[in-house]
Amino acid sequence: LAHTSSTLFSEENCQLLQHIADRIAIAVGNADAWRSMTDLQESLQQENHQLSEQLLSNLGVGDIIYQSQAMEDLLQQVDIVAKSDSTVLICGETGTGKEVIARAIHQLSPRRDKPLVKINCAAIPASLLESELFGHDKGAFTGAINTHRGRFEIADGGTLFLDEIGDLPLELQPKLLRVLQEREIERLGGSRTIPVNVRVIAATNRDLWQMVEDRQFRSDLFYRLNVFPLELPPLRDRPEDIPLLAKHFTQKMARHMNRAIDAIPTEALRQLMSWDWPGNVRELENVIERAVLLTRGNNLNLHLNVRQSRLLPTLNEDSALRSSMAQLLHPTTPENDEEERQRIVQVLRETNGIVAGPRGAATRLGMKRTTLLSRMQRLGISVREVL
Template identity: 65%
Template sequence: MINSGIDPELLEFFHQLKDERDEYRILVDITNSVLAHLDREGLVSAISQDIHRFFAIPSVAIAFFDGEQASTFPVTACGWYDDNQHYCQQKTYPLTAGKIKSVLENGQPQAVALAEDVNDPLLKDLFSAGMRAVLLLPLTFNAHSPGIFILAHTDAGAFTPAVCSLLGQIASRISIAVDNANAWNEITRLKDSLKQENIWLNEQLQNAESLNDIIYQSAAMKNLLRQVEMVAMSDSTVLLLGETGTGKELIARAIHKLSQRSAKPLMKMNCAAIPASLLESDLFGHEKGAFTGATSTHIGRFEMADNGSLFLDEIGDMPLELQPKLLRVLQEREVERLGGSLVIPVNVRMIAATNRDLHQMVQDREFRSDLFYRLNVFPIVIPPLRERPEDIPLLATWFTQKLAARMNKTIDTIPAAALKALCNYPWPGNVRELQNVIERAVILTQGNTLNLQLSDLKIPASPASAPRAQPAPIKLPPMFSPQVPENDESEKERILQALRETNGIVAGPKGAAKKLGLKRTTLLSRMQRLGISTRDL
């Protein structure tokens, strides 16, 4: 009645202005809301709540496209449960021929009426959730499509031309936010990749040992290294067996260094040191949102070791439920990240190690037999230190010099009684225990002679019927590192240096033989073999 005197055209113009103002407010509110979010889930959650508030649309989702070559695409969808509780979830779909691919290729919006016989996996899920109409709006920004805006409603007639027009304008604003979210997602992925690469580089720097650091002169170690050289050039899986502390990781590094993969990374993982709940993610990686706390995509050790080698220590401690997935990776040479469906091919050489009896574990059903046979292609048994006592003086010398240099000390002598005690000890902790004993002795040493605390070692009495030869005290030349076997050139230079320091004197308490820890006759014999004459000094 109040408007009876108003011109109808003016009234229609007034309503038109009001509608335009309301649409403008909606566009401004949604634009401000979406541009405040960089992560995908937060972005879709904000959009869905605004769309639900302004249009009462119950299901809002965005399909993200990370690359032209991708065969799948992730969808983040938000909606409301029957009790009006808001939720968001992620799922991956195959990019096959269907409505999504059609909209992506032609860049045109499409409205779809859902029926029970729909074949598209995404639309089938929406129909199962009670939706009867879907509006697919391409998100286009800078001549490319970062995603598709997916709106679904239980009312088949909900998407009128006027609503579709306004939603199309909203989609153009959302395109900018989706492009920003994709860029942020890529930056986060690269940051995580660089972080993992930095971890690997630090591991390599901390463990940068050469093959010369395998100190030995025993027949057992010579035989072991022959096996290492034979298997290194193949791509066969290697299983290192031996007691704790025997140097399995050092042998694994030697295999990798001698292989054709030496220019690529050697990734390492201790299966006993990582909680079972995190082991799968660390090995195979995970997608963002795969579980609570997965705020970004994580690249697993298999992907990081691509074209290189992966060393799995303490393989016997791998949980039973994870073993089938490891077996599949070894057989198929491909991984799937936790929470994802994308199959990623990997080319990795496997080196596994354990101090447990895997064969007995198989009998006790504590280890899968199929995985055991897959790992047991080329087993290498590393002998314990007590079975190669002739290596103990060399190892003791090496550790003494290495640790003394690290602590800025000069230690040039190991007493004969100490060497005898070391050779008589059974070393249940093997080389690692010997290193710890030497380190403790270096810390306690105040002069030039190694201060071994023999009372800390419970040395068994030697049999009276078979007395051992008394080892002579070892003199450690200042610049000598006992890398065994030593080539003729380095041995010649070492002898020449000792002769120069003793003014050409071979025998006697101040002679070169004494300085080198050799007998006079042994030194003369080596000088003759190497063509060294004191007249040439």
């Protein structure tokens, strides 16, 4: 254009080009504004997600409802590992509360004021999971019109909860292993290394060791995740927790539905403690929700269908039920603690310090041996001192 004749473009041509240039400038400006708005929207969505997760993560160990020794032992391990930055692998059947334990670990950790970010490895297609975990740069693939931060970047300084880790595709496992080893990521389509300071908690209901044997899960990744394993007990192995959980869920559902339900019949509790609960705590919560919906009155009207009526073969003893109901009817207070302590000490003396067996203190007190040992530990009772 610099070497063309000045007569090549007329005044009309120049005006037309000026109009075109103005329109192009407006289009470019609109594109920039749209990109900025898109980035802001994504940032706000991520912030909203983080705040929602933070509200949920404020549940600590004190909010977990239990009275069984199995859960007491588990939560002691939670308290120990929470204070470190070690990777945790939570194993347990569906519905046992793996996410609740992960949130408790985060809330008890030094990272409690930073985000807790969750991703379900089974809920996202393999083609999208890499971008969700590690992010992508603009232009990394068709449709990648903006840079996207992955969950590792969002969780920087905090905790990343990898739920259903057993469903992580094999092709992504080396990349996750590298992040755990090097503490740095590369976005999809990018070449820049980004350091991340993230504590990883993984959870699964699958047998990862068997998957390693079957070459469905990398052994090096398994060992990297299995630094501090936690095994969650199924609900059928801690029936003494069922009355407390049932009462909690009943109150929660009744409050939500504006119902006045203030009692659970003894027979209903007996039924609840007799099922094997393949869906564990989540299934119990669903059963209670249905019962609250169908209840007309102040007493919970329990409905258990045939599919659910699988009795536990070993639950012929009523001691766990009596013990759990006593806990419901007589909440723990200093006065109750002292009365209970004196009663346990007296029975231990009468049985010459024998705890288990048909003539032991546990049987006479109407509770399981593990429950009695837990009470003795809590109340500071030693058999040696009693005798």
